[in-house]
Amino acid sequence: MPKKTPRYLAVEILTAVAKQNSYSNLALDQVIKQNHLNSQDASFLTQLVYGVIQHEMTLDYYLAPFIQKPAKLTTWVRQVLRTAVFQQVYLxxxxEHAIFYEATEIAKQMGHAGTAKLVTAILRNQQRTGLPDLAAIADPIERLSVAYSMPQWLVAKCHQELGPSKLExxxxxxxxxxxxxxxxxxxxNSVAAVLADLQAAGLTIEPSAIAAAGLVARGGHLASGDLFEQGAYTVQDESSMLVAPSLQLQPSDRVLDACxxxxxxxxxxxTYLDASQGGKITALDIHEHKVRLIEQNAKRLHVEDVIDARALDARKVSEQFExxxxxxxxxxxxxxxxxxxxRKPEIKYGRQAADLLNLQKIQLAILDAIAPTLKVGGQLTYSTCTIVPEENQQVVATFVANHPEFEIVPVALDKPLPANQATPFVQIYPDDYQTDGFFIACLTRRA
Incomplete structure (x- = not known):
């Protein structure tokens, strides 16, 4: 049986993510639980998996001169090499002797002696020769693409939209x-009580600067433990926590959560609603198994009394509701x-420019379908976890042009957001507050 060290498990996860187009965070959580890793090994494994995916294009640039037949290199061998070079460069x-030794051992365990010799030869050659210089890349967009491991089309797009300073x-x-x-x-619970409990448990954690109900830890695995299981908190990014307050919910509101x-x-x-006053959320998802996830989360967090989860394509809302x-x-x-x-670095490699307009069609179809079901005087919040105008500002502008009864209003916030908020919308970039990138727009329906 192979010795499943963090490096070995990292190669397994990276190979599975590359072959199955799965999300690294889900694969990591599963492997950590299955192998009962202690906090130190879990932290190292997480660092390896995220680090290799985040820097994948840079690592391949460093390895390219030393791989004679890249087309013949199997996925797992490439992941062994990437993992080794990532440790050399970024950790x-x-x-170095531990990096080389374990890379060779993993190659033996996953392959055979010949594969191990190939891995050792490539790494030793790279060690002797040194890494190729990124400054040798003449085109500035290509150089940024390789240096920060971001596809060229996306670097060029962000350069055009944001300018060179914000892009850098x-x-x-x-x-x-x-x-x-x-x-x-x-x-x-109160925020202060949960903060005190987690600090007493040894976590370095503090209140969020942008979300009233949020707490932020510098690392750590928080999706487990007594407080989590009891429903004292849930894992959610800070920028995502701005959505619920934007709706200015009242205890008796009837709410549609379309996706x-x-x-x-x-x-x-x-948490804003009261079942005794008629408050209710109709929560939709197109997949049955995801509906069950909503129900499980609602039960753990003790809010199942106001949530009715159903399987329905949001593009068919107007067919099902008055x-x-x-x-x-x-x-x-x-x-x-x-x-x-x-948080999910593999996303950037799986997208193409054409995807943005294809997604825009789906987003507009959902908005068109739900529009008649909102009461006059009611509020619609449109949100995404993306940073491109095709899926954000352009969608809202097109929707309002097609539905003049809807009016854009400023987004209500619990805490002020000084960065990039010169419009009625909220557009957060990942570097603004070290959160996920996010977009929020609010609209009201007029008579």
Missing amino acids: DRVP HLLATINQPANAAIRVNTRI AAPGGKTTHMA PETFDKILVDAPCSGLGLMR
Whole structure:
């Protein structure tokens, strides 16, 4: 049986993510639980997996001169090499002999002696020769693309949209580790009480600068433990926590959450509602198994009394619900997820420019479908976890042009956001507050 060290497990996860197009965060959580890793090994494994994916294009640039037949290199061998070079370049306290030894051992365990010799030869050659210089890349967009491991089309797009200064700042932070953020369940706890409990448990944690119910830890695995299981809090990014307050919910509101799974924003909205006053959220997702996730999260967080989860394509809402049914509607739309690059770094490699307009069609179809079901005087919040105007500002502008009864209003916030808020919308970039990138727009329906 192979010795499943953090490096071995990292190669397994990286190979699975590359072959199956799965999310690294989900694969990591599963492997950590299955192998009962202690906090030190879990932290090292997380650092390896995220680091290799975040810097994938840079690592391949460093390896390219030393791989004679790249097309014949199997996925797992490439991941062994990437993991080794990542440790050499980006980790200070890992001895080089340990990196080489374990890379060779992993190659033996996953392959055979010949594969191990190939891995050793490539790494030794790279060690003797040194890394190729990024400054040798003449084209500035290509150089930024390779240096920060961001596809060229996306670098060029961000350069055009944001300008060189903001682009450099964004790229400089995009590969930093994501903070561990949680939302306190204010239905059963206070933020101060949960903060005190977690600090007493030894966590370095502090209140969020932008979200009233948020706490932020510098690393750590918070999706477990007694407080989590009891529903004292849930894992949710800070920028995502701005959505529920934007709806200015009242205890008696009837709410539609058109794209609800896995239920983070749904359960947040639920904390504002009171079942005894008629408050209710109809939470939709197109997939049955994701509906069950919403229900599980609602039960853990003790808000199941105000949540009715159903399987339904949001584009069919107007076929299933009467006009003017809901006081408030949230469309947290399916999107490219480009605001999640720090937390789910594999996203940036799987997107193309054409995807943005294809997604825009889906987003507009959902908005068109839900529009008649909002009461006159009611509020609609449209949100995404992306940073490109095709899925954000352009969608809202097109929707309002097609539905003149809707009016854009400023986004209501619990705390002020000084960065990039010169419009009625909220547009957060990952480097603004070290959170996920996010977009929020609010609209009201007039008579």
